[in-house]
Amino acid sequence: MTSPHTSPISGKVVYRRLLSYVWPYRYAFMLAILGNILYGVIDAGITKLLQPLLNQGFVDHDVTFIHWIPFVVIGIFILRGVATFLSTFFMGWVGRNVVMNFRQEMFAHMMRLPTSYYDHTSSGEILSKIIYNVEQVADASSDALTVLVRESCTAIGLIVVMLSISWRLTLLFIITVPLMAIIMSGVSKRMRAVSARIQASMGNVTHVAEEAIEGQKVIKAFGGQAYETEQFKQATQNNRRQEMKLIATSATSIPMIQVIGSVALAITVYLATLNPEHVLRTAITPGAFAAMMAAMIMLLKPIKQLTKVNSNIQKGIAGAASIFAFLDEKPEVDTGTQIIPSVQGNMAFRQVSFSYAASEGQKTLSNISFEVKAGETIAIVGRSGAGKSTIASLLPRFYEAQGEILIDGVNVKTMPLSHLRKQIAVVSQQVTLFNDTVARNIAYGQDDATREQIIAAAESAYAMDFIEGLPEGLDTLIGDNGVRLSGGQRQRIAIARAILKKAPILVLDEATSALDTESERHIQAALDKLMASCTTLVIAHRLSTIENANRIMVIDQGRIAEMGTHEALMAKKGLYANLRLMQYNQVTATIPELELETN
Template sequence: MRSSPGDSADGYVIYRRLLRHAFPYWKVFLLAVFGMVIFSLSQGAFAKLIEPMVDGSFVDKDPAMIKWIPILMIIVFAIRTIGSFLSEYGMAWIARSVIQNLRSMVFNKLLCLPIGYYETTSSGGLLSKMVYDIEQLADAASTVVTTLIRDSLTIIVLLVVMMYLSATLTLILLVAIPVIAVAVVLVSKRFRKLSHRIQRSMGDVSNVTEETIEANREIKIFGGQEYETERFEKVNAYNRRQHLKLVATNAISSPLIQQIVVTAFAGIVYIATKPGFLDEMTVGKFMSFMLSMILLLQHAKRLTTINAKLQRGIAAAYSVFTFVDSEPEPDRGTRELTHVEGRVQYQSVTFSYEGMENEPVLSDIELTIEPGESVAFVGRSGAGKSTLVSLLPRFYEIKQGRILIDDVDIKDVTLTSLRSQIALVSQQVTLFNDTIAHNIAYGALEHADETAIREAAEAAYALDFIERLPEGFDTVVGENGVLLSGGQRQRLAIARAILKNAPILILDEATSALDTESERYIQGAIEHLMEDRTTLVIAHRLSTIERVDKIVVLEAGRIVEVGRHDELLAKNGQYASLHGIQFSTT
């Protein structure tokens, strides 16, 4: 999927891939096609009925014709109704099934993408793929296919009827087909180009809107309303312009193609009304031919309007399939990591972010952490503390060096087994719009019993505030725990880590969101949590790490000091300098 999305051959490949997702529903498709066939035949039958109706009923006044023609018309339209329902509902059923499957594919891809992907991609753009782009595929997978097959079949049936009535007049109409084909090809490229622009602009609209919702307090405090309004109006106006260009192209192309067809019709009418033809055709036959032409024009008009939907669908499919084809987190390990003691070793680890190979974030890291040992990582902002710790659960993949757990290279183990041995309490607490119980017993912990959940909450000093809530553990916390205070959210995150009971623990400034009273309680819970576990602490406030077994000082991606709190203060080096800055008074 590397070729240009504007290329017609590439568009064919993309659309064929989209249709492959409909293949599992071929039985429903055959039923829908059957409906299209009987719909098309009913259209031809209705046009043909005009001849005996006019000649037999009105001209010859045949009693049998007068009796049977109305009955036949009712039967024909009943068949037409059945065919229309089967085709439209059947194709819509297939389309919604395809959309459901594609949404599941996109969602599953979201779950397995590497952390770096989210750091370089806007969440608004990802949401736009899930909501807007995939929805565009519904028309391409149902309306377009239905119109293409049903109207094409109907046109063929009507042409057969017209050939039967007058081959000469029908051939005049067929002269217009090559001209129409050229016009459709030229317009298709324009449609696809504009559709890609619209999809990108929808991602921008979603992104700006999402940022405004999330940062509403900052916007109000810092007076950012005017700036955000200008930013939104810019992307909103661009989106409007691209939509109008698409509408303008459609508004010009459809009447133009119809004009070509009408010109051919006008030639047919002119020739058919000349004396030579009038002698050969009865009034009924001529009326039947004209009705066939009118019906053909209607179906040809519908065919000309599906091009815009088709190109939007191809552009949307390109966007969705490009995302689905994104590389997931590499998980080539085959060993299962079990019964971990917790010995961690960094051996000659050097790391750079993707695209920044000449600017290493970490350089030649050598570090051994013994089982049950607590180690704090300190340093100025940008020193590499978070990156160093994030390498352990393989949020990022290292290119140079090795990281071992119990003498096993973490690249050789499966991601699931590796991460099952690690618990995380982050500075940015993430809670889900679910109950407190499910937020504590999240994911692989969901089968934990109520007693274990309660004990974890009590150990994290969260039980008191949970029991004061109206529904206790069944209280829904709202989006990202919006109904709870920062300290309460942090305590739930600690309870989740306690419940997991993993041998390796990562603490990313776990008391940062707590008030003084809460911090006093939580500090005791954290010390209890750290017992008999290998703990890696990312520390910003040095007062919280004075009792850890080892402090690692980082500067510009390198380890510059290692020791206990009192040892490093005595050295009067980098750690002592950081400590002095934080605790200095004027």
């Protein structure tokens, strides 16, 4: 699953951008590189040591040399330990800092993305990028990079040792390098493509799992366990198939490269043992020959490691490419600079039209025009899908509309988003609460709110009666999206949040939909008090709750069909009167059933 706006990023661009994230930690990175170089030089030096060890130690029995051997060996392994620490610790430190910066930048960017981005991208896909894809970059920028640099330096050191002994034999081995490079290049391209598919499949796995967690009550109520299990099974099977393609590619490339290296080794051994003086044009000592063979055999290990680690590197590059594509998504347009010192709450929509990206050009709203004076309440009604909630979403610029939306005569597009949204309090039908305390949910976004102000807001929303009954009162954790509270309790906390904000404009989108009759009566009184001090847009399906609005606007198929007071619209006997009659008939039709249940 990838965003439709995601475009492929070339490997070179990815490398350059990754380096920009490493640059702030360049000194630690250089220490890690130094450690890897030292490690490679020491490993190659150990191989070179075989030559004097055999010649002077075993053949010539040089006593002075033999006495120094223990100290040399211990010194070599102390240096090797220091090199290992430098490379492992500092490369890991750089890698984890880069990962932390990635995640922080991605989260901050996510906060700035427009609502339309979330309409076409699942939350599971976004979470997969932040968690899984970034971790792939971590592996590539720490463990894999450590192996890459260390084994490369070891290989170079071993080749230098071989050249110092016999450049002719070394040449036999080096001529196989271009063939290995061709294989590695082809393998790298395939691994990067497969890695991108693996990350997409992980996004799907996360998405299915997240939906199942969030919708577990619906799944149980409608018996969807088998269906969801099958969906997750298919997602994980697809992920497994992609992973196996990567494993198969890696497993095939390693033996191929090792076989090529072994062929060069076999030919070298054959020629060297056949007639060394003739083949090498020089005499070769037993120690030199042993060092040469050891270097060639040891060279197979870094070649194998480099081939093996290539899969992690390609995963990291593919992960970095997807991360950069995410970071390149355009944020909300926020170029406004005009600040209104004291917003009164006058609103106007002038020839406003809007269509969602998924509607393929079909307009959700078409030429909507109306005005609301400060302190007035206007209700918006209509059939489902008529465009009522869209009007509420356009006011705080969750979406960009055609036409003009004005607050106190100022176009909202000329206002900074933070300033604009500070003037608007929203209580929607879908209440969003956070896994935090009741107090922090009420004071969300109001960091300077006092305890007394929070309590006053809760009392105004008739929420203190159930809050006081919670284990820790206002300091009670309410769980993910308020799962430990009832629907009515969650709605009252959301209303208390809006009351505490004291914004001059209030948007109520079915704000009392989850309340019982008694709670609704109390909260309606609180809302009436709040609405008296601000301009209010009320979106309602239950028409009996908006009879006292200054005006009622009826939306039908994205247009304003009727507008007026309740009495005027009922006298007109148009669309509003028909909707009112339909709801009245639905209510009265349920009364006999309720009576039967109570008898």
